[in-house]
Amino acid sequence: MTEGNYTELVRECYDEVKQKIEETSNPEISFHNWEHTENVFLAITEIASNTKDITGEQIELLQIASLFHDITSCIDHKDHEIKSAELAATFLHKKNIAEDKIEFIKKLILATKLSHKPENVYEGIIKDADLNHLKKGNYIYKPFIDLYKEISNWKELTPKKWIEECIVFFDENKYYTEYAIENYNPGKEKNKTRLIELSKMNIESLDKLVEETTKFKKKPTKKKTNKSKPDKGVETMFRIELRNHVTLSRIADDKANTLISVNAIIISIVLSTLFPKLDNNPYLTLPAIFLVTSSITTIIISIISTIPRTTHGILSREDVIKRRGNIVFFGNFHKMNLDDFEWSIDELLNDKDYLYKTLTRDLYYLGKVLNKKYSYLRTGYITFVAGLLVSIIIFMIKIFANYNYIVQMQ
Template structure:
């Protein structure tokens, strides 16, 4: 039947119309789909033993049922009926059969609601692919067409879920299509359901990865918000250097104390006994100068090493208001263990408080060092100048004794 002159002309008309006017994004409802629907309609129609005239009407409707895509995508059935009616009138096809063909075309509208056998056949032919092994390939083409025409992108899970719902609600209307295609359609539906589960699992996995990635980014951001390692190293090295300088100052003071103590011991054991004799009166002033300078040097050396401890009395409110530096023992030695632990937790939770405490510790350690080195410098200067004065005094005293 498809080799008849009528169908050769109809095929040519449909082919030329779709070739010249069909938009490029229509990749599913094209001539290939139309031809497949025609062949499926022929197969089902013959299996359902419809008359030759009904088969002719059915096949004409099959050839023309999607030609309306050349005009519009929405309500393309209406355009298909208009184009079909106009073309069939031009070739002098009977008017009553044209009306019948238009009704058959109208039955392909989703959701399908056929009212007679011919409408049932074309509905089954139009969705014939649901019960074939190339269902997935056709589904992918339809997805591309919808995305291209509607300017919308479907996620995998959205598209698969739509397919699952569509297949689950679909029914083949003719006995032949049901017997031949329903088993494979069920297999396709089970595969789609499996794909839905996979897609959901994949989505959950992706969301978990994104959550972990977000958490990792937040950790990195939190880490980035903290002072850099170089700043922490700066505090560590600077505090270490200050403590080392304090140790050096204490060592120098101890050296000066030791030397002064030795000198004082020698002076007291050697010079003082000689001052009892009137003949040694010339040694009194040089000795007193020498002893005075030694004692003053020792006093300044002791002052430079003398520790100072603060009161150590602070309340929780002082800690909450960040008024106290708990990193220095002198500030917490009278606090209870519980108050100290609470205060340290406050410092550890508050980055600004922590680094301000380190700054305070560094600052006040610097002030202590300044005082230490100032007193130590005075002590060394006194010792140096005093030794010179003492030697000069002894020289003058001896010269005075010779000339006197």
């Protein structure tokens, strides 16, 4: 779990639930384990984030409910929703969470009962998240088999009967949110078709069931064109353009450094040489002050152009899955843990489109940074030249005026 995308309370609940489930893990509970809980947690985050009018606070409560909803499954599967809700309440009371929020979370957990029909959008979200495995590509050879093994521990169940029950379950349970209907239903229907295919087979044992469902697993094939390795010509283009942008950035920094150095010298000379003579030559006061002011302004603008800008420093796995963000920019990963970073890089290298999109983003934002640098530099140079010219003009006017004054006095 990455730090930057969840509240402190959600992170504490995540750690608490993970530890509790792992401590009470039971080999017979092959489905309702930590893997399932984490999948529901990720799914509820995905669905809630894509549902209209759901606030950040409501997403937080939904996430907490998803974490606790099956926490007691490993101990006792009977009425585990009630026990899980009570356990969640106990933990949240210790965290001094408001009573109305705790009650809201408890209702969400109780809404995950199979017999419960959602009464509002929040219950619909957690129901959809809890059943997100129905749409997964690996459903038929992973969740389907794991659930069969788990339920067989307390219920006499033949493979054929299990297949029939699952088909009925698919028919009786639907998705409620617009997001799940649009994005989860296609996968769910595909898995239902697979179940119907299985129902036509003569499967009498678990081994046979595993054998037949494994056939649905996709065989490793060569990556499609859009997942293939990058073309050399494209690599060369990105390499040259990125190098050019970095070079331009370095040139901008050098120019800023030059402006800072030159104006610092001017200020030093004016302060040490000209200012001590102002008592006897008051006509030099205005050009001296104007020159120092313009030099100080130029230095400030030049420094602003070189100020480093950092970002939040973290990309979540959800961001990578949805192909958002730029994982190759240090500002986006300097706070990520190593496992998430390595996983993200693997995803990047295995997807040509994502790789190109990331490099394109990198090039684009480098250009944005360069534009800011050169805009400030342009302003700095204009300020420097204008200040120098105006100071010289004022200086000449003052000398001429002082000369006329001396002539008149004579």
